Amino acid sequence: PILVCFCCLQLALGQGARRLHVSAAYRAKAKVSMSRFEPTSYINYEKLQSNVDIVRKRLNRPLTLSEKIVYSHLDDPHNQEIERGRTYLRLRPDRVAMQDATAQMAMLQFISSGLPKVAVPSTIHCDHLIEAQTGGVKDLARAKEINQEVYNFLSSAGAKYGVGFWKPGSGIIHQIILENYAYPGVMLIGTDSHTPNGGGLGAICIGVGGADAVDVMAGIPWELKCPKVIGVKLTGTLSGWTSPKDIILKVAGILTVKGGTGAIVEYYGPGVNSISCTGMATICNMGAEIGATTSVFPYNHRMKTYLEKTGRGQIAELAEEYSDLLVPDEGCEYDQIIELNLDELKPHINGPFTPDLAHPVSDVGAVAEKNGWPLEVKVGLIGSCTNSSYEDMGRAASVAKQALDKGLKCKAAFTVTPGSEQIRATIEKRWICECCRRSLVMLAVWSWRTHVDPALDSGTGGRDVKKGEKNTIVTSFNRNFTARNDANPATHAFVTSPEIVTALAIAGSLNFNPETDYLTAPSGEKFKLEPPNGDELPSRDFDPGQDTYQHPPPDGTNLKVDVSPESNRLQLLEPFDKWSGSDLEDMKVLIKVKGKCTTDHISAAGPWLKFRGHLDNISNNMLIGAVNSENDAINKIKNLLTGEYGGVPDVARHYKANGVSWVVVGDDNYGEGSSREHAALEPRHLGGRAIIVKSFARIHETNLKKQGLLPLTFSNPSDYDRIRPDDKISIRGLKTFTPGKPLSALVKHSDGTEETLELNHSFNETQIEWFKAGSALNRMKELQ
Numbered sequence: 001p002i003l004v005c006f007c008c009l010q011l012a013l014g015q016g017a018r019r020l021h022v023s024a025a026y027r028a029k030a031k032v033s034m035s036r037f038e039p040t041s042y043i044n045y046e047k048l049q050s051n052v053d054i055v056r057k058r059l060n061r062p063l064t065l066s067e068k069i070v071y072s073h074l075d076d077p078h079n080q081e082i083e084r085g086r087t088y089l090r091l092r093p094d095r096v097a098m099q100d101a102t103a104q105m106a107m108l109q110f111i112s113s114g115l116p117k118v119a120v121p122s123t124i125h126c127d128h129l130i131e132a133q134t135g136g137v138k139d140l141a142r143a144k145e146i147n148q149e150v151y152n153f154l155s156s157a158g159a160k161y162g163v164g165f166w167k168p169g170s171g172i173i174h175q176i177i178l179e180n181y182a183y184p185g186v187m188l189i190g191t192d193s194h195t196p197n198g199g200g201l202g203a204i205c206i207g208v209g210g211a212d213a214v215d216v217m218a219g220i221p222w223e224l225k226c227p228k229v230i231g232v233k234l235t236g237t238l239s240g241w242t243s244p245k246d247i248i249l250k251v252a253g254i255l256t257v258k259g260g261t262g263a264i265v266e267y268y269g270p271g272v273n274s275i276s277c278t279g280m281a282t283i284c285n286m287g288a289e290i291g292a293t294t295s296v297f298p299y300n301h302r303m304k305t306y307l308e309k310t311g312r313g314q315i316a317e318l319a320e321e322y323s324d325l326l327v328p329d330e331g332c333e334y335d336q337i338i339e340l341n342l343d344e345l346k347p348h349i350n351g352p353f354t355p356d357l358a359h360p361v362s363d364v365g366a367v368a369e370k371n372g373w374p375l376e377v378k379v380g381l382i383g384s385c386t387n388s389s390y391e392d393m394g395r396a397a398s399v400a401k402q403a404l405d406k407g408l409k410c411k412a413a414f415t416v417t418p419g420s421e422q423i424r425a426t427i428e429k430r431w432i433c434e435c436c437r438r439s440l441v442m443l444a445v446w447s448w449r450t451h452v453d454p455a456l457d458s459g460t461g462g463r464d465v466k467k468g469e470k471n472t473i474v475t476s477f478n479r480n481f482t483a484r485n486d487a488n489p490a491t492h493a494f495v496t497s498p499e500i501v502t503a504l505a506i507a508g509s510l511n512f513n514p515e516t517d518y519l520t521a522p523s524g525e526k527f528k529l530e531p532p533n534g535d536e537l538p539s540r541d542f543d544p545g546q547d548t549y550q551h552p553p554p555d556g557t558n559l560k561v562d563v564s565p566e567s568n569r570l571q572l573l574e575p576f577d578k579w580s581g582s583d584l585e586d587m588k589v590l591i592k593v594k595g596k597c598t599t600d601h602i603s604a605a606g607p608w609l610k611f612r613g614h615l616d617n618i619s620n621n622m623l624i625g626a627v628n629s630e631n632d633a634i635n636k637i638k639n640l641l642t643g644e645y646g647g648v649p650d651v652a653r654h655y656k657a658n659g660v661s662w663v664v665v666g667d668d669n670y671g672e673g674s675s676r677e678h679a680a681l682e683p684r685h686l687g688g689r690a691i692i693v694k695s696f697a698r699i700h701e702t703n704l705k706k707q708g709l710l711p712l713t714f715s716n717p718s719d720y721d722r723i724r725p726d727d728k729i730s731i732r733g734l735k736t737f738t739p740g741k742p743l744s745a746l747v748k749h750s751d752g753t754e755e756t757l758e759l760n761h762s763f764n765e766t767q768i769e770w771f772k773a774g775s776a777l778n779r780m781k782e783l784q
Contacts, residue, residue, distance in 0.1 A: 032314045034094065035181050037164055037549065038121045043315065045322040048072035048185060052325060055082065062329030064229045065298050066264040069204040072325075073187045075221040084335065085228045085262060088764045090221035093187040093206075095121040096213050099173045100147075100154060101128035101605075102191035102676060104570065104613030106210030107157045109777055110217055112573050114784065116161070116557065119219030123164040123181070124154050125173035129609055132415065136424075140169050149569050150613060153561065160556040163217075170548040171420025174198070174385040177205070178281055179310050179422060179542075184299040184319045184326045189216055193675040193699060194385050194478060196294040200281025201303055202319075202326055204264070206294045207699055209677030211706035211776050218780065223766060225698075227293045228263040230255075231334030234271025236343030240531040241361075241515055243395070244279030245387060245476065245497035247340060248286040249348035253358025254338060258669040260292030261698055263335065267297050268328060271342045276536045277306035278389035285386045286478040286495075289355040291672060291697055299326035302536075309537045347515070351480045351494035352472075354596070361500055365511030373492050373510070374472040378465065380410075380505025382498040383417025387476035390423050390542075394534025396498040399514075402529050403506045406521040411508025412474075425545030426538055472510060474501045481598050481673065483625070487606055499532040570613040575781075576684055576708050578774040584689050584710075584731040586748070590652055590662040591637050592725050594629035597666050598673035599700060601625035603682055605674075612678065615685050622682040623648040623664070630725040640726055649686065656687030665723045666693035671700025680704045684775075690731055692745065692759060694720055705767045708775040715742060715758035722757065726750045731759070737771070739764050 031042045048069075055071040056063055059082065063071070074080045075090040082089070096118070098106050103124045110118070129150065130143040144151065151168060158165040166176055173190070174197035182188065184202030189195065191213050198205030206224070216222050232251060238244065251265070265287050267280070275283070280297040287295035297303075299319055307316040319326060347361040352373060359367055368375055382388075382396050393416070403410070418424040465471045465488070472492045473485060480493035494510070503514040506529075518526040553559075563570045593601075604621045611618035624635040624647065638644070639651045641658060655662050664683065670693040671679060680703035683691065690710035694717040704711040710731065714720055723729075727750070733743040745757045763771070773779040 032318045041121050049325050051077040062332040064332045065328040066229045066266045084226050087226045088223050089226050093189050093216050095188050096216050097123050097190040099128050099192050100126040101609050101612045106213045108573050109214045118162045118217040124158050125166040126168040127172050157561045159552050160559040162552045165550040167548040172385045175419030183315045193288045194285050196287050197281045197285040199284030199296040202299045207675040209703035228335040230263045230265045231337045232267045233269040233339045236271050236341045237274040238342050241347045242345050243497040244275050244282045246348045248283045249350050252290050252356045255290045256356045258291045260290035265292045265295040277302045349494050349496040352492035353482050362513045368510045374470050375510050377412045377504050377508050378471045379413045379473040380501045381415045381475040382501050384477040386478040387498045388419030391534050391536050392498045395532040396502045398532045399499050399502040410506050412505040414505045421545040422542050425543040429543050474504050476501050575778050576774040579772045583734050586728045588662040589727050592629040592665040594627040597626050597670050599676050599679040602679035619682040619685050620649045652686040661689045663690040668694045670696050672697040675699045677703040680707045706776040712759040712761050715760050719757045
């Protein structure tokens with residue numbers, strides 16, 4: 001068994017810090033940089049305030065914080081039509097961030113655009129391609145060796161096109177953003193679904209596909225459907241075993257995995273002040289699991305202190321001056337309100353197989369017994385982009401130390417992922433004192449692995465659990481879909497706070513409530529764990545650790561970016577074909593998907609990550625995790641040309657080779673989960689034309705549009721049941737394709753009968769032009 005412990009320090013955080021005022025004259029002269037890495041890119045709160053004033057006057061009503069930040073970034077605040085949930089906004093985000101798995105395709109698309117340099121500050125972060133197997137140092141060395149070609153491509157592409165490059169070993173993208181780039185009022189888009197993490201610092205940070213990132217990097221206004229706003233009013237105070245994670249676990253249980261779709265979740269109320277800045281980031285991070293566009297907290301003293309501790313005191317001063325801009329207007333209205341009393345909130349644990357199945361920790365043991373879920377906890381994992389802050393590590397360590405002091409060993413395997421090089425360095429150099437070293441059984445596995453959960457066999461913990469054998473793991477991650485952690489569909493993964501993970505790993509059982517239950521020490525002494533405690537921030541400054549940032553040169557014009565035609569990791573993109581100008585006739589149903597179909601089901605991660613820069617190779621994983629409604633099988637569909645059964649990508653390739661177009665039919669919330677645009681690129685590459693479902697997750701629907709596909713929804717969701725696996729489907733109405741006007745599907749059954757179904761869409765005029773051009777990238781080239 002592996003157990004982790006860190007010494008605990010007590011930090012007296014200055015809650016009542018003196019408010020700093022800067023005169024208007026001084027403010028006009030003193031420019032504040034967006035980050036220390038871009039000294040000539042400045043924060044312009046004055047312009048944001050002006051835009052908000054214009055919009056507030058037009059709408060003649062108070063604005064939520066979400067609206068203030070979003071509308072302050074409008075391309076044309078004077079004339080933009082604004083209606084929550086209906087109109088599309090044209091926005092000018094401040095910056096772009098990309099993780100290494102999605103940056104490959106984003107940069108390949110940017111290269112295809114022919115533009116010489118990015119128009120806004122942009123960064124690449126190497127984190128996803130590092131597999132956590134044996135420990136941080138060895139895993140990092142292995143990743144650099146295996147991924148050298150990809151890292152060289154990203155590094156050289158960043159240098160040529162003006163993109164900052166965070167080398168492998170820097171840390172998790174979202175922690176790096178929080179430490180360096182997020183600030184109150186900024187609008188940032190990132191090619192990762194958990195980009196909303198930055199909302200913990202009062203920012204609007206939105207997860208997108210690579211094609212959206214290309215728009216912003218190209219200086220083109222970025223389109224977003226005007227979000228609704230869900231208000232979550234917090235009262236009371238967090239205490240005891242209850243943590244910030246429990247807030248979002250509770251909200252996920254209320255809203256479900258699609259309840260936040262098309263909306264920004266905005267937290268407000270007196271309870272906000274009891275949450276640390278990194279705790280607010282945790283809540284915003286996991287908001288992606290309820291389908292929310294993003295989540296955000298209002299500016300407060302916690303954010304100010306965090307900015308100061310991360311070397312951004314000047315930004316804190318400027319934010320103080322514009323604090324009225326960075327909180328909601330009094331009397332603003334929300335589309336929905338949820339109220340949570342933090343005094344009454346209990347520790348939660350969600351799962352298995354979905355992040356919205358919420359249970360109080362006190363109940364989960366009984367629920368597990370009733371449902372036949374394994375009670376024994378095989379592995380506990382803390383960290384990932386959701387809970388890997390200095391405070392998270394400290395609170396978990398305080399629990400671990402209590403067990404160690406009693407001579408108790410951890411019953412489950414246990415791994416730790418600190419969020420960044422800065423956090424790792426600060427912890428290792430300032431926490432682990434000699435008394436702790438002597439008491440450790442073994443240090444946890446240190447790794448710099450992001451929220452694509454560690455690639456070690458985390459469902460087995462090295463205990464010979466075979467694939468298909470039921471077992472339970474607990475993590476402080478954000479996502480727990482089937483087979484996501486270890487490719488074992490029988491692994492029951494639960495998500496909870498780091499301190500609860502630690503307690504359950506020590507006890508080795510789901511049937512343990514640390515608030516009431518006792519542990520037994522080797523001496524026979526029974527003892528109860530005290531509630532966790534941990535410093536919000538280090539008493540001294542963070543230790544930055546190793547310098548892992550590569551600045552782009554002032555001029556990269558003469559630099560080359562090589563992509564070998566023989567590479568199996570990277571492939572330059574060929575433009576997709578344009579719309580023919582006619583309706584799409586007699587398309588095959590490639591697969592009618594049954595039940596939940598996330599982007600993990602459509603384009604699996606794990607061993608496929610290495611092909612994220614090679615569209616043809618990664619297309620061999622298309623929909624291999626989806627359940628076929630015809631036979632309840634995975635990756636087994638009927639080839640309607642041959643009559644034989646085969647894998648989904650194989651059949652799709654056969655159809656394409658024979659000039660046969662096809663559609664996919666799906667269920668509710670199709671494409672939830674990761675922002676990976678490969679789940680849209682692959683169907684387009686293999687000959688798909690339309691995806692017809694009951695409902696879509698936001699990011700995936702946009703990604704499909706960007707690649708020239710038709711994401712369509714049944715006007716009557718029960719029409720899903722009318723589609724048969726051997727049907728031929730024609731999409732009618734494309735010659736008069738206009739916003740708000742439904743299309744129709746002529747469905748021809750194999751028995752000779754036909755029926756017509758109405759199909760809705762959410763295309764606007766610009767997006768219809770993407771479809772006609774064959775993709776958004778094709779349209780961009782047409783306009784150059």
